[in-house]
Amino acid sequence: MLARAVRSLATSTTITLRSLNYRPLTSARNISTHLAYLAKERAVAIEAVERASQVCQAVFKRLITAETLTKKDKSPVTVADFGAQAVVNHILEQHFPDDPVVGEEDSKDLQGEDGRVLREKVTELILRAIDRGQYAGGPQGRHWTLDPIDGTKGFLRGEQFAVCLALIIDGQVHLGVVGCPNLPYDMSNPDGERGVLMVAVKGQGAFQRRLSTDGIERETPVHVSSVQSTSDAVFCESVEAQHSDHSSNANIARLLGITKPSVRMDSQCKYASVARGDAEIYLRLPVSETYVEKIWDHASGNIIIHEAGGRVSDINGKPLDFSIGRTLSANKGVVAASAKIFDEVISAVQTTLANAK
Ligand SMILES: Nc1ncnc2c1ncn2[C@@H]1O[C@H](COP(=O)(O)OS(=O)(=O)O)[C@@H](OP(=O)(O)O)[C@H]1O
Ligand SMILES: [Mg+2]
Numbered sequence: 001m002l003a004r005a006v007r008s009l010a011t012s013t014t015i016t017l018r019s020l021n022y023r024p025l026t027s028a029r030n031i032s033t034h035l036a037y038l039a040k041e042r043a044v045a046i047e048a049v050e051r052a053s054q055v056c057q058a059v060f061k062r063l064i065t066a067e068t069l070t071k072k073d074k075s076p077v078t079v080a081d082f083g084a085q086a087v088v089n090h091i092l093e094q095h096f097p098d099d100p101v102v103g104e105e106d107s108k109d110l111q112g113e114d115g116r117v118l119r120e121k122v123t124e125l126i127l128r129a130i131d132r133g134q135y136a137g138g139p140q141g142r143h144w145t146l147d148p149i150d151g152t153k154g155f156l157r158g159e160q161f162a163v164c165l166a167l168i169i170d171g172q173v174h175l176g177v178v179g180c181p182n183l184p185y186d187m188s189n190p191d192g193e194r195g196v197l198m199v200a201v202k203g204q205g206a207f208q209r210r211l212s213t214d215g216i217e218r219e220t221p222v223h224v225s226s227v228q229s230t231s232d233a234v235f236c237e238s239v240e241a242q243h244s245d246h247s248s249n250a251n252i253a254r255l256l257g258i259t260k261p262s263v264r265m266d267s268q269c270k271y272a273s274v275a276r277g278d279a280e281i282y283l284r285l286p287v288s289e290t291y292v293e294k295i296w297d298h299a300s301g302n303i304i305i306h307e308a309g310g311r312v313s314d315i316n317g318k319p320l321d322f323s324i325g326r327t328l329s330a331n332k333g334v335v336a337a338s339a340k341i342f343d344e345v346i347s348a349v350q351t352t353l354a355n356a357k
């Protein structure tokens with residue numbers, strides 16, 4: 001099933017790069033530079049994330065049942081993870097054969113006797129494509145970074161997850177795409193249409209469009225919230241308490257005078273929420289001394305927030321450094337917020353950390 005899906009979704013000749021025909025809503029003055037810089041990369045990245053999102057949706061519909069969850073059977077998510085990574089890497093290889101990829105998954109879990117059942121579901125094509133994600137990253141040249149399913153727990157629960165692809169050039173994120181299949185298109189209608197794709201190219205602003213592959217999609221610019229006072233802010237955080245320290249987050253919120261409950265949401269959908277002003281702050285205070293954040297968990301969200309007028313740093317106010325390799329080893333935790341309140345949020349984080357010592 002998966003092999004067929006991947007093959008049909010990733011067949012390069014069928015990729016028409018429809019997105020290239022599309023002119024984002026922007027001032028006429030900007031159009032020439034806007035369309036020229038990374039225009040092909042932008043279109044290919046959108047196409048890849050849309051197709052990978054389709055793989056995730058197909059796997060969720062066909063393989064995830066109540067039984068999967070009670071038996072804690074991880075194989076459906078594994079199939080979706082590998083499938084999404086294979087699709088994206090295959091598409092990237094067709095269009096940018098010389099660009100390496102920093103991807104979360106590798107094919108280790110499919111090998112040996114333990115991986116036999118899963119392996120039977122996955123073809124040679126997929127294995128080869130997955131392993132295009134083995135690149136070490138680093139400060140020079142260009143590479144892509146991919147999280148085929150970010151928020152795997154959210155995916156399993158049928159809640160928020162994201163397909164995240166970013167292009168890093170000389171250690172800096174220049175392009176980010178986040179596909180959020182379960183995120184409401186318009187938060188003022190939370191029970192309405194779902195499926196959002198956010199995209200940002202450095203210097204060009206951040207945009208959202210419907211997540212679909214059925215035609216040319218209209219893009220609309222997104223901006224962070226204009227809330228002036230942190231007491232009016234909403235903050236979001238991970239669902240899993242192992243991924244972000246909920247009690248530190250709550251102390252920070254108290255210092256900032258925040259009274260609204262936090263929005264707990266899996267995946268880089270948190271960045272998307274802040275980028276379009278559904279929430280003002282994303283707090284990711286580290287739980288463990290040893291965990292090092294991975295570049296694929298933050299690269300797309302980072303540029304989308306910046307291009308939407310927000311700021312992102314680690315808990316010490318230091319920008320995230322994507323130039324080191326596969327991890328953000330020079331940073332600890334993550335804080336994102338709209339620019340107006342960012343400095344205030346960082347001082348509350350610092351005060352909370354100092355009090356905890
Ligand atoms: N200890 C620890 N601390 C911080 N982060 C960790 C930790 N362990 C794992 N991860 C990474 O968290 C990614 C999911 O983050 P989320 O914010 O979506 O978390 S949550 O699902 O809401 O709990 C998750 O991404 P995916 O594996 O793609 O789901 C992990 O890469
Ligand atoms: Mg992830």
Ligand SMILES: [Mg+2]
Pocket residue numbers: 104147148149150151152
């Ligand atoms: Mg993942």
Ligand SMILES: [Mg+2]
Pocket residue numbers: 104152
């Ligand atoms: Mg994972």
